[in-house]
Amino acid sequence: MADEFPVPETRVLAVASHVVSGNVGNKIAVFVLQSLGCDVAALNTVQFSNHTGYGQWKGSRVSAEEITDLYQGLKQSYLDEFHMMLTGYIPGAAAVNAVGAIAKELRAKAEQAPEKFFWVLDPVMGDHGRIYVAEDVVPAYRSLIPYADLILPNQFEAELLSEVKITDMETLQQAVHTLHDKFSTPHIIITSVNFNSSTPPTHLTVVGSTMTSTREARLFKITFPAIDCYFSGTGDMFAALTVVRMREAVHATPGLDTVPSWISDDSVDALDLPLARAVERVIGSMHEVLSKTSAEMKQALEGITIPEDAGQARLAKSKAAELRLVRNLSCLRSPSEDFKAVRI
């Protein structure tokens, strides 16, 4: 019996962090991509014992030179043919630029057939108003955005890139418009939109847009119930699923995979965009995995005594909150169809 996969043969270069234990960065992205049928080249930008949310970790970063060197290794053996590239956390501006140079080179290599290379860039810089990378990473990402096909900033990262303060749907639309216009970014997904940061939200919204030929936004949104816990690795899983579901949706649209950056014709309405179909399926999987993780986390925490010491309590909670994916594969393969894109 042949296995069924949502995408045709797809070779992806995934550049992100590696943790020995737990499920963030490439540790979760590679498994998601492989489970959905992609041949993944995994270039790890760090090897840490665990994610930094624990408050303590061991291990080391991979330098910008080593990143470049690993790519040269692929190149010299003709292993640098990729349909797609996914980039996540990269430690420091020099390494961001090294990864950017790889993406530019892969883009240049596809000059004769630009539709054959698609870069999904997750500009990992911060969240909830706080930058958690070095300051010079922000301009480094700004200089790379014009080379990406699809970016997935969260609300705060969208502000950093667009330099538009997002406080409501109107300013969010301005930010998206700026990103399309200033950086020519074809596809934008703003993850976890929340205009009222003072109270925990009951629902979260993802906003997406594929630009028209005149760089106008075609905006849609998808709203889903919030889960009252932060799970590290959520963004990495979202990005990996986006790679697969975008390729799937484009592949299902006759002729679109021959168009550079897979930009739908101007006649296509926002709600009919392949990007909208992709994000619907991504959220279908995400919501199910997060719900299961939340339930299993509560169960795990009920079984133990949370230490009084704040640091120890953080360790116990971080461990309990690791994404539960490996034994919940059906969430990936058969995403729920509960979430539909609507007009903003």
Added chain:
Amino acid sequence: MADEFPVPETRVLAVASHVVSGNVGNKIAVFVLQSLGCDVAALNTVQFSNHTGYGQWKGSRVSAEEITDLYQGLKQSYLDEFHMMLTGYIPGAAAVNAVGAIAKELRAKAEQAPEKFFWVLDPVMGDHGRIYVAEDVVPAYRSLIPYADLILPNQFEAELLSEVKITDMETLQQAVHTLHDKFSTPHIIITSVNFNSSTPPTHLTVVGSTMTSTREARLFKITFPAIDCYFSGTGDMFAALTVVRMREAVHATPGLDTVPSWISDDSVDALDLPLARAVERVIGSMHEVLSKTSAEMKQALEGITIPEDAGQARLAKSKAAELRLVRNLSCLRSPSEDFKAVRI
């Protein structure tokens, strides 16, 4: 719908090499383990662009100190609870000893319930009469074998460890007996047995044994058709499958998972060993994946002109011979039942 997995919740520490592109070491072992439902902590001993069979590669080794450090990172955050450990390629004697120290510590931690920790050790040293690690790695492995529950040397590695020259089934039995007796190794699998190295074999044999309480061997063999090509990563995939199928077979045997090292009672015949059931299923998956890889490799090579330059030809062939696993997952999940253990 719940996913179905062959093993109960199983947390595995997998220590082996990482390659950006291709399918060897942890790159294939982690995917095999995860796909079959294990929660894997992946400690990568190198990050290379590709496997060394290409004849050229870039990247770097992880030092013995860094390996120890990463484990300390797990420990300080209480992430060092493992049901099983799988160790593959480790660069150099110092690193082998560092990994050995981790295994010994995990074994000591399980002192009150020794059956709760099981170490599968693949003593990667060489093949076909040639050592491809530093000479001092051999004594380093010899000193660690007594701490392992299951070892999977190939024929040449079995010779190195037992110091018995294997030329026929009789000397092979002597080697197995020596390993049980000298190192107290409970479970032994000798992969790819072939007594006539001058002609390409039409069939290969795997020999297994679980010792009795008096360290006598209980030998069985499984023979399967040889595939006329060497595929890098085969041993790593075999070892990862063994982790899962051994745990599965033991779990299916009432009471056995409360016995240290999961050693069957003396009354159990060689052909009824859980190890025999495990290896049957491992070979069922292996043979199918290798057959598919061989077919896809031939197809890939037909589509290209093999370069005249020997180095370039090697690159093309190595790339074509990468294991095809990601899109052949059903081989893992539902192994063929064609291969049965028989008496030697």
